[in-house]
Amino acid sequence: GDSVTQMEGPVTLSEEAFLTINCTYTATGYPSLFWYVQYPGEGLQLLLKATKADDKGSNKGFEATYRKETTSFHLEKGSVQVSDSAVYFCAIKAPGSYIPTFGRGTSLIVHP
Amino acid sequence: DAGVIQSPRHEVTEMGQEVTLRCKPISGHDYLFWYRQTMMRGLELLIYFNNNVPIDDSGMPEDRFSAKMPNASFSTLKIQPSEPRDSAVYFCASGSTDSGNSPLHFGNGTRLTVT
Numbered sequence: 001g002d003s004v005t006q007m008e009g010p011v012t013l014s015e016e017a018f019l020t021i022n023c024t025y026t027a028t029g030y031p032s033l034f035w036y037v038q039y040p041g042e043g044l045q046l047l048l049k050a051t052k053a054d055d056k057g058s059n060k061g062f063e064a065t066y067r068k069e070t071t072s073f074h075l076e077k078g079s080v081q082v083s084d085s086a087v088y089f090c091a092i093k094a095p096g097s098y099i100p101t102f103g104r105g106t107s108l109i110v111h112p
Numbered sequence: 113d114a115g116v117i118q119s120p121r122h123e124v125t126e127m128g129q130e131v132t133l134r135c136k137p138i139s140g141h142d143y144l145f146w147y148r149q150t151m152m153r154g155l156e157l158l159i160y161f162n163n164n165v166p167i168d169d170s171g172m173p174e175d176r177f178s179a180k181m182p183n184a185s186f187s188t189l190k191i192q193p194s195e196p197r198d199s200a201v202y203f204c205a206s207g208s209t210d211s212g213n214s215p216l217h218f219g220n221g222t223r224l225t226v227t
Contacts, residue, residue, distance in 0.1 A: 042220050042221075043205070043218030043220050044218045046216075098143055099168075102155050
């Protein structure tokens with residue numbers, strides 16, 4: 001079945017540091033790829049998505065590129081802020097399916 | 113749009129009591145999901161509905177758990193009797209089949225503590 005693997009957390013960074021959170025997936029066909037963010041005390045919310053190979057999703061300074069050849073969708077941000085502290089979930093949705101498969105989540109802690 | 117609304121936000125109950133969690137999905141969404149989140153197990157899909165019909169409940173941990181969706185604007189997740197290991201944050205999410213690439217919309221969850 002489909003699966004998503006994310007890097008273990010927590011990831012701890014200083015403000016203005018560069019962020020990468022790795023995500024790789026296993027799926028048949030061309031799934032849609034998503035990053036969700038969960039701030040403390042809240043539910044998950046969509047951060048960005050990409051629906052076909054080489055697409056780049058972006059939002060709030062975060063970016064991720066759909067890499068079919070490496071089955072990856074790594075999340076990056078050039079300069080993190082304290083307010084980016086949250087848990088980040090990578091997810092995929094197979095073609096024709098409305099049921100996403102989520103990774104375990106990666107906690108990001110940004111210090112001033 | 114008010115988003116997905118869950119109630120209560122927090123629930124503290126004693127072992128053996130019945131607990132009912134409630135969810136109002138986004139109007140027009142035809143999929144509804146119940147998830148459970150714990151530190152140990154992460155985010156687990158319990159059950160999902162399509163057009164108010166339960167499609168897959170294989171994630172429901174035991175017969176103590178049951179879920180209903182009597183209409184398109186309301187769903188409940190019931191635990192009877194509750195046990196301390198049921199302590200977790202329970203999320204409801206809704207989605208639409210209008211686009212296969214549409215994301216899920218989550219509520220803010222119900223934090224359940226069973227003592």
